[in-house]
Amino acid sequence: MNEKSPMGQPAAELPRAGFSSGFGVLAATLGSAVGLGNIWKFPYLTGANGGAGFLLVYLLATLVIGLPVMMAEILLGREAKANPISTLQALAPKRQPWWLIGVAGMLGAFLILSFYSEVVAWVFAYVFKALRGSILSSDPRVTEAAFNALISDPLQSLLWQWGVLVFIGGILVLGVTKGIEALTKKLMPILFLLLLLLCAFSLSLDKAAEGLAFLFKPDFSKISASVALTAMGLAFFKLSIGMGTMMTYGSYFRDDQNIPVTAFRVMCADLCVSMLAGIAIFPAVFTFGFAPAAGPALVFITIPAVFSQIPMGQGLMVVFFVLTAVAATGAMLSLMEVPVVILHERLGLPRTRATLLTILLLVFLGAGCALSNSALADFKVLGMTLFDLSDFVSSNIILPAGGIFLAVFVGWVWGMDKFRLALSNHGQLHNEKLARAVFFVLRYVSPVLILVVMLKGLNLI
Numbered sequence: 514m515n516e517k518s519p520m521g522q523p524a525a526e527l528p529r530a531g532f533s534s535g536f537g538v539l540a541a542t543l544g545s546a547v548g549l550g551n552i553w554k555f556p557y558l559t560g561a562n563g564g565a566g567f568l569l570v571y572l573l574a575t576l577v578i579g580l581p582v583m584m585a586e587i588l589l590g591r592e593a594k595a596n597p598i599s600t601l602q603a604l605a606p607k608r609q610p611w612w613l614i615g616v617a618g619m620l621g622a623f624l625i626l627s628f629y630s631e632v633v634a635w636v637f638a639y640v641f642k643a644l645r646g647s648i649l650s651s652d653p654r655v656t657e658a659a660f661n662a663l664i665s666d667p668l669q670s671l672l673w674q675w676g677v678l679v680f681i682g683g684i685l686v687l688g689v690t691k692g693i694e695a696l697t698k699k700l701m702p703i704l705f706l707l708l709l710l711l712c713a714f715s716l717s718l719d720k721a722a723e724g725l726a727f728l729f730k731p732d733f734s735k736i737s738a739s740v741a742l743t744a745m746g747l748a749f750f751k752l753s754i755g756m757g758t759m760m761t762y763g764s765y766f767r768d769d770q771n772i773p774v775t776a777f778r779v780m781c782a783d784l785c786v787s788m789l790a791g792i793a794i795f796p797a798v799f800t801f802g803f804a805p806a807a808g809p810a811l812v813f814i815t816i817p818a819v820f821s822q823i824p825m826g827q828g829l830m831v832v833f834f835v836l837t838a839v840a841a842t843g844a845m846l847s848l849m850e851v852p853v854v855i856l857h858e859r860l861g862l863p864r865t866r867a868t869l870l871t872i873l874l875l876v877f878l879g880a881g882c883a884l885s886n887s888a889l890a891d892f893k894v895l896g897m898t899l900f901d902l903s904d905f906v907s908s909n910i911i912l913p914a915g916g917i918f919l920a921v922f923v924g925w926v927w928g929m930d931k932f933r934l935a936l937s938n939h940g941q942l943h944n945e946k947l948a949r950a951v952f953f954v955l956r957y958v959s960p961v962l963i964l965v966v967m968l969k970g971l972n973l974i
């Protein structure tokens with residue numbers, strides 16, 4: 514992947530760089546999965562949807578739907594070694610429009626990036642707020658006021674978002690192996706350790722037991738169809754699947770990479786980070802009197818409260834938000850990769866120009882989300898602000914629909930023989946039974962399950 518690609522050359526002939534080592538593959542894939550989804554979205558959705566019941570559905574959706582779809586996506590990308598549109602064109606029979614999944618994925622990427630970049634913007638702003646120490650308090654009124662002051666200021670919201678977009682664009686121009694691998698490899702373990710430390714402190718708080726019960730003791734009456742859809746949408750969002758991101762990353766995978774093992778490890782590590790975030794946050798929510806259903810603000814208002822109780826809390830909070838920004842950067846880079854590679858390989862734009870065009874589009878699209886808590890707070894579509902709408906449509910409609918089509922494509926069009934051959938690295942791995950089981954799920958279970966949850970959750974049946 515570099516600037517030297519001649520314009521207009523067919524995708525298959527373009528020189529592509531890949532991940533250089535097996536560990537690099539794991540780190541970069543994990544870098545896409547782990548992000549604000551773990552630290553921001555998982556806790557707030559769990560809080561808003563009743564706790565443990567939501568968690569249970571999310572875990573089931575991850576295991577039964579997410580993992581097989583993730584394997585399928587990576588596999589397709591590695592087989593065709595191209596962007597999602599070209600991949601599906603290459604693997605599907607002539608004249609069947611499966612490449613439209615790639616187009617929908619690109620739209621999904623823009624939609625997610627529009628609101629994701631704004632949440633990253635809040636994280637960047639919080640690095641500086643933490644440095645100044647103004648948010649270090651266990652008083653809900655203080656931390657809520659600080660967060661509201663940030664999001665209700667249109668200028669700050671926009672400027673931070675532009676800063677994030679320029680930052681991400683800059684990294685992307687450097688290319689896949691250098692930019693993504695180096696960053697994620699070094700800093701992810703530190704975030705993990707810091708979360709462990711936070712959990713230890715949170716568990717020593719007065720109402721830790723209440724927080725843990727909320728997180729782990731399911732109340733089945735709280736699982737409605739729309740809760741199930743939100744949980745399934747989160748499973749897709751978390752694993753970066755349903756829209757071509759994992760397909761794009763799959764195209765950089767080495768031919769000897771064990772895809773089922775990599776996907777399984779990524780899923781486990783990703784779940785661990787989310788659990789740690791939950792365990793760090795909910796005891797504090799109950800101890801300090803925050804509302805579990807506080808919505809997107811939840812992490813930003815509770816985390817400062819936890820740090821306020823820890824020795825050297827201010828410094829550690831700075832480190833926490835820096836590392837969260839790093840995790841979010843890895844995820845954003847992977848999201849950007851989808852439109853950038855499509856523009857590069859399909860339209861022949863040099864990578865730099867494709868990146869700049871994507872950033873420019875996001876400046877406009879993202880503004881709607883950035884201003885959703887200020888200038889555009891009253892502008893609602895279907896009762897949602899543009900921020901909420903982008904989140905809802907991408908996670909609950911585009912990603913699951915992408916999942917259905919991908920599963921149907923693999924299960925009914927690509928077929929068992931090709932799937933099994935690809936999953937075994939063309940006979941190198943002996944995973945025949947696993948291949949049969951995953952194929953069965955993709956063919957019969959995932960599409961039906963996703964469709965039913967989607968239609969019920971959207972109140973269409």
Ligand code: PFF
Nearest residue numbers: 546548549550751753758844
């Ligand atoms: N998985 C990322 C997170 O949890 O923060 C978000 C994400 C990245 C979603 C890439 C979708 C995607 F294609």
